[in-house]
Amino acid sequence: MSSPADVDTVGGPPNSPSPLQIRASNSLNSKSHRAPLTKQPADLHLLEYVHEPDSNLVCLICHAPFDRPVQLFCAHFFCKDCLEHAWRAQHDGRKTCPTCRSSVDPDKDLRPVPKIVETMLDELLVKCPNAQAGCAWVEQRVNVHDHVMLYCEATLVECAQHDCRLHISQKDFHKGCLHYTVSCEDCHTSMMKKDLEDHQRTACANRSTNCPHCDTTLLRLHLDAHIKEACANVTIPCQGSIVGCTFTAERTQTNLHEKSCPMATMAPHFRDQQARIERNEARLEPLTRKVGILEDGLSSITNMLYPANDSSTTFPVTNPLDPNISYSFPPTNLIPTPDFRLPPASFPPVPHNESHPSQPPFDSQVHHLLTLHESLRDEVNRIANALTELDGRTNMMVINESQRTKDEMLHTNAAINGMRMQLHWLMSATLQQRNSARTSAANGSAGGSNARSTAQGAGAGAGASVARPGPIGDFPNGPLRRLSDSTRQDTKL
Amino acid sequence: MSASAKKRIMREYTECMKDTPAGMKINFDEQNMTKWEVLMDGPEGSVYAGGHFKLEIIFPNEYPFKPPVVSFRTKIYHPNVSNDDKGSMCLGLLRPDEWKPPNKVVAVLRLIQSLMVEPNIDDAIEPSIGNEYKENRKEFEKSAKDWVKRYAK
Numbered sequence: 001m002s003s004p005a006d007v008d009t010v011g012g013p014p015n016s017p018s019p020l021q022i023r024a025s026n027s028l029n030s031k032s033h034r035a036p037l038t039k040q041p042a043d044l045h046l047l048e049y050v051h052e053p054d055s056n057l058v059c060l061i062c063h064a065p066f067d068r069p070v071q072l073f074c075a076h077f078f079c080k081d082c083l084e085h086a087w088r089a090q091h092d093g094r095k096t097c098p099t100c101r102s103s104v105d106p107d108k109d110l111r112p113v114p115k116i117v118e119t120m121l122d123e124l125l126v127k128c129p130n131a132q133a134g135c136a137w138v139e140q141r142v143n144v145h146d147h148v149m150l151y152c153e154a155t156l157v158e159c160a161q162h163d164c165r166l167h168i169s170q171k172d173f174h175k176g177c178l179h180y181t182v183s184c185e186d187c188h189t190s191m192m193k194k195d196l197e198d199h200q201r202t203a204c205a206n207r208s209t210n211c212p213h214c215d216t217t218l219l220r221l222h223l224d225a226h227i228k229e230a231c232a233n234v235t236i237p238c239q240g241s242i243v244g245c246t247f248t249a250e251r252t253q254t255n256l257h258e259k260s261c262p263m264a265t266m267a268p269h270f271r272d273q274q275a276r277i278e279r280n281e282a283r284l285e286p287l288t289r290k291v292g293i294l295e296d297g298l299s300s301i302t303n304m305l306y307p308a309n310d311s312s313t314t315f316p317v318t319n320p321l322d323p324n325i326s327y328s329f330p331p332t333n334l335i336p337t338p339d340f341r342l343p344p345a346s347f348p349p350v351p352h353n354e355s356h357p358s359q360p361p362f363d364s365q366v367h368h369l370l371t372l373h374e375s376l377r378d379e380v381n382r383i384a385n386a387l388t389e390l391d392g393r394t395n396m397m398v399i400n401e402s403q404r405t406k407d408e409m410l411h412t413n414a415a416i417n418g419m420r421m422q423l424h425w426l427m428s429a430t431l432q433q434r435n436s437a438r439t440s441a442a443n444g445s446a447g448g449s450n451a452r453s454t455a456q457g458a459g460a461g462a463g464a465s466v467a468r469p470g471p472i473g474d475f476p477n478g479p480l481r482r483l484s485d486s487t488r489q490d491t492k493l
Numbered sequence: 494m495s496a497s498a499k500k501r502i503m504r505e506y507t508e509c510m511k512d513t514p515a516g517m518k519i520n521f522d523e524q525n526m527t528k529w530e531v532l533m534d535g536p537e538g539s540v541y542a543g544g545h546f547k548l549e550i551i552f553p554n555e556y557p558f559k560p561p562v563v564s565f566r567t568k569i570y571h572p573n574v575s576n577d578d579k580g581s582m583c584l585g586l587l588r589p590d591e592w593k594p595p596n597k598v599v600a601v602l603r604l605i606q607s608l609m610v611e612p613n614i615d616d617a618i619e620p621s622i623g624n625e626y627k628e629n630r631k632e633f634e635k636s637a638k639d640w641v642k643r644y645a646k
């Protein structure tokens with residue numbers, strides 16, 4: 001089954017929605033500017049299932065097969081909506097498992113159910129939710145959303161009349177607003193126009209009639225079709241009349257004649273041929289448009305790749321708001337432009353389609369443009385590759401360069417460290433000198449006043465001067481003392 | 494009431510139809526499916542044997558997140574059924590704090606049937622009848638049978 005996104009890209013260019021696009025126009029990624037057909041998606045809880053579903057697949061809250069089930073850590077399964085509903089209904093705001101009441105942390109304890117469960121749910125056979133309105137669709141549940149939103153003829157949509165708030169089934173949408181009162185010609189009951197056909201089919205008291213030709217009893221509604229296609233007594237021409245047979249008689253006679261009429265045996269073939277030609281003509285229309293778009297795209301590619309050929313005024317596909325786009329970066333800006341949204345798969349597979357050999361000139365034109373497009377794309381890819389390579393090389397260079405700088409820095413660091421060590425050594429040497437100088441000075445004064453305690457005084461004086469902070473004020477005298485005390489210093493060290 | 498809740502009641506009715514507990518009949522009106530009428534025979538061997546009781550099950554708007562409301566429309570002499578014209582019952586899984594959304598009506602019907610065979614004295618809504626059942630079983634049985642004759646024939 002095709003998803004809505006696929007459907008969206010099938011068909012003509014974006015400004016001419018195909019019927020499928022109109023149907024899909026309320027899917028999220030639709031670009032159509034028409035008023036969307038607002039449809040209610042099917043509620044899986046309300047579906048009718050063809051078979052009794054396995055009890056293991058049934059949600060204990062809604063008693064229907066799970067819809068987007070989640071698993072709690074206690075291994076109990078519920079529909080996502082049912083669980084949330086159960087929690088909303090709990091007045092104290094606690095979140096617990098509805099089956100076993102163990103408390104649940106919705107951030108941690110909710111897990112997706114095993115894949116196989118989801119597959120089994122997807123494969124359940126369901127009836128169309130619009131079965132009451134006459135849709136006989138029965139298929140796997142996974143497809144019900146697409147069916148209701150895209151294909152079901154009985155899905156209700158908003159009436160095309162913009163001031164009409166009522167709903168109408170999709171199959172009658174194109175008939176315009178049918179919300180006016182009519183009277184059934186056969187029984188003179190009034191009803192809405194949209195209900196008339198149903199009424200004539202099932203409810204009208206006067207709905208049966210007899211065929212004026214063969215007296216069969218049938219629905220008035222089907223009378224025209226009966227006369228045209230089935231009635232045995234109506235006079236019809238031989239099928240071969242399109243090739244020239246002139247036989248005309250009642251249907252039964254004509255059927256007999258057709259068995260032996262060579263022209264009648266040829267007729268279906270001719271009709272097929274005719275239909276094929278018409279089909280091809282219809283297909284030609286969008287293809288021509290597509291070619292136009294491709295040509296535009298190609299010329300813009302050409303402009304980008306060879307800007308010398310043309311002035312920059314013919315740049316329909318570059319974003320004018322972005323001044324950074326230069327000629328050197330076509331690949332990223334070129335491919336996502338709207339004109340290139342047509343995927344290759346949606347091209348008519350003409351070149352290898354044997355059943356349409358009658359359009360060679362057209363095929364080759366498309367083919368030519370396609371090859372041109374392909375080669376241009378290749379070129380763009382090559383440029384992109386070259387850019388990547390260049391980028392890599394630059395990166396490498398930068399890395400190498402920075403590595404060298406780093407090495408140099410390490411060197412310099414080491415040198416600085418060495419210098420610091422030297423400086424340190426020098427500093428400590430200086431300090432040491434200064435200390436010993438002061439000690440000798442103290443010794444000198446002590447010796448002057450008290451000659452007996454010279455030995456102990458030297459030790460005590462040295463200790464005191466070490467404990468004191470560096471006597472900066474003494475600094476200017478330092479060199480002088482060092483000169484006088486240099487011999488003692490050497491012995492102390 | 495939400496469409497999916499109606500659908501659930503519909504499905505439960507179908508399930509009940511397939512597997513109705515013995516001696517029960519359910520009257521179901523599609524126009525008003527939130528009110529079921531149940532006709533229940535007094536279980537064989539119990540004091541209520543031979544009686545026919547009419548019950549009403551009403552589904553609240555919040556069903557299945559709130560329990561259904563069960564009441565006896567036929568008077569019954571039973572410790573778990575209120576002795577007034579409401580005939581209401583409120584015990585076990587019928588209590589709002591005991592009720593779980595996965596519970597089914599069939600379970601409720603079975604509970605009622607088993608209570609008729611053996612009342613739950615610890616949870617009596619009519620303590621005087623409960624006491625009588627405990628202490629003077631003869632008297633209780635006599636009254637119960639008497640009520641069956643009077644109201645449930």
Ligand SMILES: [Zn+2]
Binds near residue numbers: 063064067078079082
């Ligand atoms: Zn559920």
Ligand SMILES: [Zn+2]
Binds near residue numbers: 097098099101
């Ligand atoms: Zn649980």
Ligand SMILES: [Zn+2]
Binds near residue numbers: 131152
């Ligand atoms: Zn349908």
Ligand SMILES: [Zn+2]
Binds near residue numbers: 160161166176
């Ligand atoms: Zn209308």
Ligand SMILES: [Zn+2]
Binds near residue numbers: 186187
């Ligand atoms: Zn009529």
Ligand SMILES: [Zn+2]
Binds near residue numbers: 230
């Ligand atoms: Zn006829």
Ligand SMILES: [Zn+2]
Binds near residue numbers: 257
């Ligand atoms: Zn013929």
